[in-house]
Amino acid sequence: MLEVHDLTVRFGGITALDGVGFEVAAGEMVGLIGPNGAGKTTLFNCLTRRYDADSGTIAYEGRDLTAVAPYAIAPLGIARTFQNLGLFPRLSVRDNVLVGAHHRGRAGFLSAGLRLPGVRREERELRADADAVLERLGLTEVAGHPATGLPFGTLKRVELARALIGRPRLLLLDEPVNGLNAAEVEEFAGTLGAIRSEHDLTVIVVEHHMGFVMGICERIVCLDFGRKIAEGPPEEVQRDPAVIEAYLGTAA
Amino acid sequence: MSATKVVTEPAPVRERRPPDPRWRWAGLALLLAAAVYAPFQLVPFHVFQLTMVLVYAVALLGLNLLVGHAGQISLGHGAFFAVGAYSGAILLDRWDLPYPLTLPVAAGVAFVLGLALGVPAMRLRGLYLALVTLAIAIFLVPLLKRFEAVTGGSMGLTLAKPAPPGWSGLAEDQWLYFLTLIVTVAAFLLAAGLLRSRVGRALHALRDNETAAEVMGVRLSFYKTLAFAWSAMFAGAAGCVYTWVIGFVSPDSFTVNLSITLLAGLVVGGLGSLSGPVLGGLFVMFVPSISQDVNDAAPGVIFGLLIIVVMYVAPTGLAGLAARLAGRLVKKIPRKE
Numbered sequence: 001m002l003e004v005h006d007l008t009v010r011f012g013g014i015t016a017l018d019g020v021g022f023e024v025a026a027g028e029m030v031g032l033i034g035p036n037g038a039g040k041t042t043l044f045n046c047l048t049r050r051y052d053a054d055s056g057t058i059a060y061e062g063r064d065l066t067a068v069a070p071y072a073i074a075p076l077g078i079a080r081t082f083q084n085l086g087l088f089p090r091l092s093v094r095d096n097v098l099v100g101a102h103h104r105g106r107a108g109f110l111s112a113g114l115r116l117p118g119v120r121r122e123e124r125e126l127r128a129d130a131d132a133v134l135e136r137l138g139l140t141e142v143a144g145h146p147a148t149g150l151p152f153g154t155l156k157r158v159e160l161a162r163a164l165i166g167r168p169r170l171l172l173l174d175e176p177v178n179g180l181n182a183a184e185v186e187e188f189a190g191t192l193g194a195i196r197s198e199h200d201l202t203v204i205v206v207e208h209h210m211g212f213v214m215g216i217c218e219r220i221v222c223l224d225f226g227r228k229i230a231e232g233p234p235e236e237v238q239r240d241p242a243v244i245e246a247y248l249g250t251a252a
Numbered sequence: 253m254s255a256t257k258v259v260t261e262p263a264p265v266r267e268r269r270p271p272d273p274r275w276r277w278a279g280l281a282l283l284l285a286a287a288v289y290a291p292f293q294l295v296p297f298h299v300f301q302l303t304m305v306l307v308y309a310v311a312l313l314g315l316n317l318l319v320g321h322a323g324q325i326s327l328g329h330g331a332f333f334a335v336g337a338y339s340g341a342i343l344l345d346r347w348d349l350p351y352p353l354t355l356p357v358a359a360g361v362a363f364v365l366g367l368a369l370g371v372p373a374m375r376l377r378g379l380y381l382a383l384v385t386l387a388i389a390i391f392l393v394p395l396l397k398r399f400e401a402v403t404g405g406s407m408g409l410t411l412a413k414p415a416p417p418g419w420s421g422l423a424e425d426q427w428l429y430f431l432t433l434i435v436t437v438a439a440f441l442l443a444a445g446l447l448r449s450r451v452g453r454a455l456h457a458l459r460d461n462e463t464a465a466e467v468m469g470v471r472l473s474f475y476k477t478l479a480f481a482w483s484a485m486f487a488g489a490a491g492c493v494y495t496w497v498i499g500f501v502s503p504d505s506f507t508v509n510l511s512i513t514l515l516a517g518l519v520v521g522g523l524g525s526l527s528g529p530v531l532g533g534l535f536v537m538f539v540p541s542i543s544q545d546v547n548d549a550a551p552g553v554i555f556g557l558l559i560i561v562v563m564y565v566a567p568t569g570l571a572g573l574a575a576r577l578a579g580r581l582v583k584k585i586p587r588k589e
Contacts, residue, residue, distance in 0.1 A: 048467050074469030086464035088457050090524075098450075099457045103469030105450040109478055112449035113442040119449060126450070166468070 001026040001202050002047075002170060007056035009042055009226075016042040018226040019056070026169075029196065029203045031217035031234070033210070035246055038223040040206040041083055044172050047204075048073050048080050060170070075103040079168035081159040083175045083206070089148040093139060093158050096147045097130045100162035126165075133161045137191070152179045164199065173205040177212050185209060189216050214238060222246070287433055296425040300497070301537060303429045306436045307494050309533035312518045313443050314486025316532075319515070320524030321447060322479040323459030324374070328385035330511030331392045332362045332484040334501075336491025341409045341501045342402060351414045355435065355492050362488020363481050370480030374473060389511040396503040408502025411495065428497050435493050439486060444526060446482075455479055513540065520562045522571025531570040 002024040009017040017039045024030050032040050045051045047058060049070040058065040060076065068076065079100070088096050105126060107119040134140050137157045142150060147158055156176060163171060176192070177185045189212055196203055207213045213220065214234040222230040222237055224246040230237050237243055291299045315329050339358035343349040349357070373384050396403045403409070416427030446452055454475050457465035466472055495501055513536050521532025543554030566573035 050463065050467075069471075070466050071469050071471040074467065080467060082464065086461055086467070088460035088464065090460050091453070091456050095453055095456070099453050099465070099468050099470070102450060102454055102457075107450045109446060109451055109482055112451045113446040115445040115449075123449060162468070 001028075001061060002204075003057075003059040004043075004047075005057045005059070007043070007046060007058065008054045009039075009046060009051055010054050015226050017046070017053075020223065020226070020228050021056075022221050022228065022231060024170075024202060024204060026202050027200065028219065029205070029217050031213035031220040032204055032206045032223065033208070033213055033220060033237075033243075034223035034229075037225075038246075039226040040223055041174060042226075043223070044080060044174055044204075044206065047172060048078065074166055074168075077167065077169035078172065079163035079166045079170075080172035081156070081163055081174055081176060083178070085152075085155055085159065087147040087155060087158060087162075089146065091147060092144050093147050093150075094127075094130055094134065094143040096158055097133060097161045097165050098126055100165040101126050101129065103166065129165055130161075133165050136195070137161045137164075153184055156180075160195075164195065167199075169200070169202060171201050171203045173203065173207075175207055176205060177207060177209050185212050188212075192216065210238075284437070291426045291429045296423065299425040299429050303425070303432045303497050304494075305530070305533040305537045306429075306432045307490050307497060307533075308514070308517065308536040309529045310436055310439045310493065311487045311490035311514060312521065312529035312532040312536070313439055314483040314490070315514055315518050316523065316525075316529050317443060317446075317455075317486065318479050318483035319518060320522075320528065321452065321459065322455040322476060324476060324479065325378070325382045325515075326385040326480070326483070326511075327382050327508075327515060328387070328389035328511050329483070329487050329514050330506050330508065331389045332366060332487035333491040333494070333510065333514070334392055334396070334506035335365055335484075336362045336488030337495045337501050337506070338396065338403060338409075338491075339488065340492035340495040341411055344411050344495070345404075345409050346402075351496060354495075355489060358492035359485045359489040362491070363485035366481035366484025366488075367477065370477040370484075374476035374480055386508070386511070389508045393503045393507055396506070403503075404501075406503060408500060408505075410500050413499040414496050432493050432497060435489065439489065440526070443486070447526075451475075516559055520559060520569055522569025525569070525571040525575075527574065528569055528571040531574075535570075 004023070005021045007017050007020045008015065020039070020043065022030075032043065034040055042051065046053050047060075047065065049065065049068060053066055060078065063076070065073075088099065091099070105122055107122055111119050131140070131143070134143050137160060139154070139157060139161060142154060142158075147155065150158075156179075160173070160176065173192075177188050180188060192203070193216065195201065205213065205217065217234060220230070220232065220234050220237040221228060222240070222243050224242075229242040229246060230240040232240075290302060294302065311329065311333050314332075315326065318324050318326055318329075336358040339361045340351075340354040343354045343357060344351060369388060373381060376384055397406050400406075413424060413428065414431065416422045416424055420427060422430070447455075454465065454470045457468065457470055458472055458475055462472060514532075517532035517536035517539075518528065519532075520535050521530070522528030539558055540555060543552075543558065546554050562570065568575075
C-alpha cells in the first residue's frame with residue numbers, strides 16, 4: 001500500500017531523514033519508534049506533504065505522493081493526528097470532527113449561502129456521521145464543548161475522531177497515548193484494535209510508549225538520526241543491539 | 253455518587269450550553285418585528301440614521317466573514333464599499349438602469365475586483381496583507397478623481413433616490429429603510445447559511461490552524477481568496493444601497509478613514525459573531541458624530557478613547573458583552589430539566 005524509498009530531507013545543515021525506506025502492506029499496523037529527533041514526525045510530515053523531500057519517492061497505492069498537493073492528501077484516504085494536537089480551539093468538538101469530513105462534502109460558497117436542498121442533505125448526513133463517530137469514541141458528552149480546556153487524552157480522542165470521519169484507508173497516529181495513564185493506554189489499545197478491524201485500516205503509529213507499540217503492532221521500524229536502524233517483528237527489534245544502543249547509548 | 257467514582261472521573265467539564273434555539277428564533281422574530289415597526293414611530297431623520305446603520309451592518313457582515321471568520325485582515329474594505337457605491341451611481345447616472353438591477357451588478361463588480369485583488373493579496377499574511385489592503389484604500393480616492401468623465405471627479409455624482417411606489421403609501425425615508433432592511437435580511441441569511449456549512453467550518457479551521465486545516469483537505473488559497481471576494485461583494489452591495497439612500501457619491505466620502513472606521517466598528521461590535529456587524533453598524537453610524545458633539549476640536553481623541561474603553565470592558569466586543577450579560581440573566585431563571 002505504501003512504499004517509501006530512499007527518502008531524504010534536509011533542513012539547512014541537518015539531515016532529518018537520510019535515505020529511509022520501508023513498505024507497509026494493506027491492513028498492517030506498523031510502529032515507528034526511535035529516540036527524540038530521530039525523524040519520525042518528519043516522516044509523517046513528508047507523507048502528508050507538509051515537507052518536500054530532497055530526494056526519494058513515496059508511492060501510495062501506486063501513486064507518487066510527492067507530486068500530490070497538500071490539500072489533496074486527505075481525499076486519497078490518508079488521515080493523521082498530531083503529536084502536540086492540531087485541533088481548532090475555537091470550534092466545538094463536533095465541528096472539529098466535521099472539518100475532518102471536509103473533503104467528503106461538495107457545498108460551495110453560493111450553494112451553502114442559499115442553503116440549497118443538496119447542501120442540507122449533505123449536512124444532515126455528515127452530522128449523523130459525526131455523531132456516530134463521537135459516540136463510538138465516547139465523546140458525545142463533550143460534543144458541544146470548545147476543543148480546548150479538556151483533558152489531553154480526550155483531545156487526543158477528538159483528533160482520532162476527526163481523522164476517522166474522513167474515511168481513511170491509511171491512518172497515521174503521532175504519539176496517540178502520550179500523556180495517558182496506564183489504564184487509559186490499555187483502553188486506547190483496545191479501541192484502536194477494534195476500530196482498525198471495523199474500518200479496515202492500515203495504521204502507522206509513532207509512539208514512545210514501548211509497551212503499547214510492542215503490544216499492538218505487527219512490525220516495528222526504528223529510526224535514529226534520520227536513518228533506519230532496524231525493522232522487523234516487535235520481539236526481534238526489541239533485542240536488536242542497534243536499537244538498544246540508540247535508546248540507552250553505549251558504555252563510555 | 254461514591255467517593256471512589258469521583259476520583260476516576262475526569263475533571264468536570266464546564267459545558268457552555270448554547271441557548272435554546274427556540275429562544276433564539278423568538279429573539280430574532282422580536283428584533284425583526286421591532287425593525288419593521290420602528291420607521292412608523294421615528295422622525296424621518298432617525299429613520300435615515302437607522303437605515304445607515306443597516307447599510308454599515310451589511311458591509312461589516314462582509315468584513316466579518318474575512319476578519320472574524322477566516323482570520324485575515326483588510327484595512328481597505330472602504331474601497332469595495334466605494335466601488336459598490338460608484339458602480340450603482342454610474343449605472344443610474346449613465347444607463348438609467350432601474351435601481352433594483354444596480355444591486356446585483358454592483359455586488360458583482362465588487363466580487364470580481366475582490367477576486368482579482370484577492371489572488372495576490374491572499375498569499376500575504378498579517379502585516380503585509382494589512383499594508384496591501386491599506387494601499388488599495390489609499391489608491392482609490394485619487395483614482396476616482398482622475399476619471400472625472402465617468403465618476404464626476406471631485407464633485408461626485410448626484411442622483412435621484414428610489415421613489416416609493418404609490419401602492420405602498422410610504423414616505424421616501426420609510427421606503428428606503430425597507431429596501432435596506434430587505435437587503436440586510438437577505439445578506440444575513442446568506443452569511444448565516446454559509447457559515448453553518450462546510451464552507452464556514454473550513455474558514456474557521458484555517459483561521460484556527462492552517463496546517464491542520466490543510467491536512468483535513470481544506471484548500472487554503474481557494475478559501476482565503478473566495479472569502480476575500482465574498483467579503484468584498486457584501487461591502488459592494490452595501491455601497492450600492494448607500495448610493496440609493498444618500499443619492500450622492502463623492503471621493504471624499506470614501507477615504508481611508510472609512511476603511512479604518514469599518515474595521516474598528518467590527519472589532520468593537522464583536523468579531524466572528526452574527527450580531528457583531530449590527531452592533532458595529534451602530535458604532536460606525538453614531539460614535540464618530542457623538543465624539544464630534546462631545547469635543548469639536550478632538551473627535552479623533554474621543555473616538556479612540558471609546559474604542560479603548562470598549563476593548564477594555566469587553567475584549568470580545570459588544571456582542572460578547574451582550575452574550576455574557578444574557579448568560580448571567582439566564583442563570584437566574586431556574587431551568588426545567
